[in-house]
Amino acid sequence: MASSDYSARHLSVLEGLEAVRKRPGMYIGSTDSRGLMHCLWEIIDNSVDEALGGSGDEIAVELHPDGSVTVRDKARGIPVDIEPKTGLSGVEVVFTKLHAGGKFGGGSYAASGGLHGVGASVVNALSERLDVEVDRDGKTWAMSFHRGEPGIFADTDGPNPASPFTPFVSNSELRIVGKVAKGVTGTRIRYWADPQIFTKGATFQTEELFSRARQTAFLVPGLGIDITDARGEETTVESFRFAGGISEFADFLSTDAPLTDTWRMQGSGTFTETVPVLQPTGAMVPTELTRDCEVDIALRWGTGYDTTFRSFVNIISTPKGGTHQAGFEAGLMKFLRAQVELNARRLKVGNDKLEKDDILAGLTAVLTVRLPEPQFEGQTKEILGTPAVRNIVATVIAKEMAARFSSSKRDDKAQSSLVLDKIVSEMKSRISARAHKETQRRKNALESSSLPAKLVDCRSNDVANSELMIVEGDSALGTAKLARDSEYQALLPIRGKILNVQKASVSDMLSNAECASIIQVIGAGSGRSFDIEQARYGKVIIMSDADVDGAHIRTLLLTLFFRYMRPMIEAGRVFAAVPPLHRVIVMNPGSKPNETIYTYSEKELDGVLAGLKRSGKKYQDPIQRYKGLGEMDADQLSETTMDRRFRTLRRVTVKDAASAEEASRVFELLMGNEVAPRKEFIIAGEGLNRARIDT
Structure with a gap:
C-alpha cells in the first residue's frame, strides 16, 4: 500500500x-x-x-x-x-x-x-x-x-x-x-x-x-x-455426535478390562476474585465478583497400570493440567490415603505410604470444570491458573468418593474394596521394583552379575553404542555368536513364543521365565517403575524368523515392550531386524566369482529372476529359501542381518499421545481377551493386509 x-x-x-x-x-x-x-x-x-x-x-x-x-x-x-x-x-x-x-x-x-x-x-x-x-x-x-x-x-x-x-x-x-x-x-x-x-x-x-x-x-x-x-x-x-457425556468419553478412552464401573461425580463451589471491569466511561475499575465453578468428573479403574487423564475448562482441553488437575489429584490422594489407613490391617500395608502413581495406576478419568473468565497460564490455554478451582475440585472429589465408599450397595462395596486392593498392590510392586532395580545396574568387571546365564553379553560399557539382539532359539544363537561383533552386540535367546502379556496379569508376566529374563537383562525395571536412563543397551533388536511364527513372536515381544517398557519404544530404541527370504547365486562364466543376491519378498525375487533372464545370466536352481535364521551360516547372517554396514532395521516407535492411544487399541484388538472384534477385523480383510503388517 x-x-x-x-x-x-x-x-x-x-x-x-x-x-x-x-x-x-x-x-x-x-x-x-x-x-x-x-x-x-x-x-x-x-x-x-x-x-x-x-x-x-x-x-x-x-x-x-x-x-x-x-x-x-x-x-x-x-x-x-x-x-x-x-x-x-x-x-x-x-x-x-x-x-x-x-x-x-x-x-x-x-x-x-x-x-x-x-x-x-x-x-x-x-x-x-x-x-x-x-x-x-x-x-x-x-x-x-x-x-x-x-x-x-x-x-x-x-x-x-x-x-x-x-x-x-x-x-x-x-x-x-x-x-x-x-x-x-x-x-x-x-x-x-x-x-x-x-x-x-x-x-x-x-x-x-x-x-x-x-x-x-x-x-x-x-x-x-x-x-x-x-x-x-x-x-x-x-x-x-454422542448422546451421552463424559461417562461415555471415559469408557471410550479406557483400553483395559474394567475393575470398577465408570463413576460419575458432580459438584460445584463458589469463590470471589477481584478483576478489572470495563465501565461505560471506558475506565477499568477493580471489582470483586462472585464466581460459580461447576465440576463434573467421570472415572474408572481398570486392571492395567496406564493412566489416561483428560482435563477440560469450559470444554477447552488443558493438556498440561493446572489448578483443577492438581485439586483432583490432591483430593483423591488425601481420601484414599485415609481409606488405606482405616483398612491397614486387612491390606497389610505396614508403614509404607501411597504415592500419586500408585493411585493413578489403571485410572481413566475425565475432569471438566466450567467457570466464567478462567485464568490461563499463557495465551494457548494449556494450563488453568485460577487458584480457587483447586480447593473446589478437591472438595468435590473427596465428598463424592466418600459417598461411594460409604454406600450400602453391594456393587459399590465390592468395587471400593477392589480399588483399595489395587492401589496397595501397586504400592507394594513399586517398592519391590525399586529394590529390584537397584540390583540390576550394569556390573563392572570387579562385581558379580546376577544376569541370566543364557545372556551372551558384549564387552562395551558404552550404552549408546551397545545392542541387545533377542534371537529365536538356540540354533540361531549359535550362528549369531559367530556373526556378531562382540564389542557392542549382546545376544539373548528365547524359547519359542513368550507369554501374551496383553491377556496376562502383572504377576503372571513376572513369573514367566522369558519375560522376566528380558526385563532383567535390559535392567531398567518395568511398568511404572521403568527408568529408561538405567537401560543397559542403546538398541533392542528383535531377530525372529521370516515366517508366520517369527511374525507372531515379534508381535508378542512388541506387546511386552509396549505394555511394560513403553519408553523404549517412545524413544525409538526398539527395532525389528529384516532377514532375507531368499539367496540367489548368480553363476558367472570363467574364473569370475559367482555373485550372491539376497531378496526380502516373493515380489522382489520374481523381479531379480526376471532381470537375470533378460540379461542372459544363469543362477543356481533351486533358489535357497530361508525358513529361519539358523539356516544361515555366520557370514550370511552377518552380511544380511547383523553387520551395521549392510543390514536393514525397522524402527518401532510411537509419535505422540494420539498415536499411543491408537497403538493401545490395536494391541488390545489383536492381542486382548475379546475375540469377536478381532474376528470382525480379520473377516473385514484389514488383518490380511500384508503391507500394513510388514510396515
Missing part, C-alpha cells in the same frame, strides 16, 4: 493486529502445523460456545484443496448491527479488535473457551485472506479481510487470496449478498493461512482434527460435528 493511502482508519484497525503478526507465538504457541491447528480450533470453538449456550447443534468443517478451511454453524450468527462505541459493525469488531466480543461481562456466555475474546481477530490477523458470511435478519451479510484489514477482493474465478485487494479507507461495507428464510441464522468462515507467518510445510492434521472433534462431541452431548477433508485424491468425511 502506498504511504499516501495510509489513513488513521488503517492505523486504528491494524495497531493491535500488527502485534499479533510480529509475535504470533504469543497467541498460538508456534507457527508450524501445531499453530495452524490452534487457529482452526479458535474458529471452531466460537461455534461450540454457541452450542453450549443452546444455539445450534451442528458444526461443519471442510478442508479445501487450495489449503483453505471453511467452518459453518447454524447458531445465532455474528451480530451485524453497529456497535456504538466503535461505530463498526459487530462482524468487523469481532474480526479486527482484540479482546472484543460476547465473552466479556458475563452477558452472552456464562462459560466459554477461546482466546479470551481475541481468537477470531488473531486468526484474521494471521490469514492471507478471510471471508465471513452471516445469515441473520433474513439476509446473508458478507465481509472480507486481507491480513486483518477489511476491504474488497476483485475475484474473477472464485475466491482467491491472490486476487487484487482494495482496503476500505473511510467507511467499511458489510455487504448484503443474498436472502435467507425468516429465522435462519448461522455463520460461515473461510480463511487462508498466511504463508508469511506459518512455516513451509505446515498443514492441517486430519487425524488430530478427527480426535479433537470426537472429544468435543463427547463433551457437548447432542452436538454434531462433520469433518470433510477434500485435499487428497479421495474426499474423507467423518461425523461425530
Whole structure:
C-alpha cells in the first residue's frame, strides 16, 4: 500500500493486529502445523460456545484443496448491527479488535473457551485472506479481510487470496449478498493461512482434527460435528455426535478390562476474585465478583497400570493440567490415603505410604470444570491458573468418593474394596521394583552379575553404542555368536513364543521365565517403575524368523515392550531386524566369482529372476529359501542381518499421545481377551493386509 493511502482508519484497525503478526507465538504457541491447528480450533470453538449456550447443534468443517478451511454453524450468527462505541459493525469488531466480543461481562456466555475474546481477530490477523458470511435478519451479510484489514477482493474465478485487494479507507461495507428464510441464522468462515507467518510445510492434521472433534462431541452431548477433508485424491468425511457425556468419553478412552464401573461425580463451589471491569466511561475499575465453578468428573479403574487423564475448562482441553488437575489429584490422594489407613490391617500395608502413581495406576478419568473468565497460564490455554478451582475440585472429589465408599450397595462395596486392593498392590510392586532395580545396574568387571546365564553379553560399557539382539532359539544363537561383533552386540535367546502379556496379569508376566529374563537383562525395571536412563543397551533388536511364527513372536515381544517398557519404544530404541527370504547365486562364466543376491519378498525375487533372464545370466536352481535364521551360516547372517554396514532395521516407535492411544487399541484388538472384534477385523480383510503388517 502506498504511504499516501495510509489513513488513521488503517492505523486504528491494524495497531493491535500488527502485534499479533510480529509475535504470533504469543497467541498460538508456534507457527508450524501445531499453530495452524490452534487457529482452526479458535474458529471452531466460537461455534461450540454457541452450542453450549443452546444455539445450534451442528458444526461443519471442510478442508479445501487450495489449503483453505471453511467452518459453518447454524447458531445465532455474528451480530451485524453497529456497535456504538466503535461505530463498526459487530462482524468487523469481532474480526479486527482484540479482546472484543460476547465473552466479556458475563452477558452472552456464562462459560466459554477461546482466546479470551481475541481468537477470531488473531486468526484474521494471521490469514492471507478471510471471508465471513452471516445469515441473520433474513439476509446473508458478507465481509472480507486481507491480513486483518477489511476491504474488497476483485475475484474473477472464485475466491482467491491472490486476487487484487482494495482496503476500505473511510467507511467499511458489510455487504448484503443474498436472502435467507425468516429465522435462519448461522455463520460461515473461510480463511487462508498466511504463508508469511506459518512455516513451509505446515498443514492441517486430519487425524488430530478427527480426535479433537470426537472429544468435543463427547463433551457437548447432542452436538454434531462433520469433518470433510477434500485435499487428497479421495474426499474423507467423518461425523461425530454422542448422546451421552463424559461417562461415555471415559469408557471410550479406557483400553483395559474394567475393575470398577465408570463413576460419575458432580459438584460445584463458589469463590470471589477481584478483576478489572470495563465501565461505560471506558475506565477499568477493580471489582470483586462472585464466581460459580461447576465440576463434573467421570472415572474408572481398570486392571492395567496406564493412566489416561483428560482435563477440560469450559470444554477447552488443558493438556498440561493446572489448578483443577492438581485439586483432583490432591483430593483423591488425601481420601484414599485415609481409606488405606482405616483398612491397614486387612491390606497389610505396614508403614509404607501411597504415592500419586500408585493411585493413578489403571485410572481413566475425565475432569471438566466450567467457570466464567478462567485464568490461563499463557495465551494457548494449556494450563488453568485460577487458584480457587483447586480447593473446589478437591472438595468435590473427596465428598463424592466418600459417598461411594460409604454406600450400602453391594456393587459399590465390592468395587471400593477392589480399588483399595489395587492401589496397595501397586504400592507394594513399586517398592519391590525399586529394590529390584537397584540390583540390576550394569556390573563392572570387579562385581558379580546376577544376569541370566543364557545372556551372551558384549564387552562395551558404552550404552549408546551397545545392542541387545533377542534371537529365536538356540540354533540361531549359535550362528549369531559367530556373526556378531562382540564389542557392542549382546545376544539373548528365547524359547519359542513368550507369554501374551496383553491377556496376562502383572504377576503372571513376572513369573514367566522369558519375560522376566528380558526385563532383567535390559535392567531398567518395568511398568511404572521403568527408568529408561538405567537401560543397559542403546538398541533392542528383535531377530525372529521370516515366517508366520517369527511374525507372531515379534508381535508378542512388541506387546511386552509396549505394555511394560513403553519408553523404549517412545524413544525409538526398539527395532525389528529384516532377514532375507531368499539367496540367489548368480553363476558367472570363467574364473569370475559367482555373485550372491539376497531378496526380502516373493515380489522382489520374481523381479531379480526376471532381470537375470533378460540379461542372459544363469543362477543356481533351486533358489535357497530361508525358513529361519539358523539356516544361515555366520557370514550370511552377518552380511544380511547383523553387520551395521549392510543390514536393514525397522524402527518401532510411537509419535505422540494420539498415536499411543491408537497403538493401545490395536494391541488390545489383536492381542486382548475379546475375540469377536478381532474376528470382525480379520473377516473385514484389514488383518490380511500384508503391507500394513510388514510396515
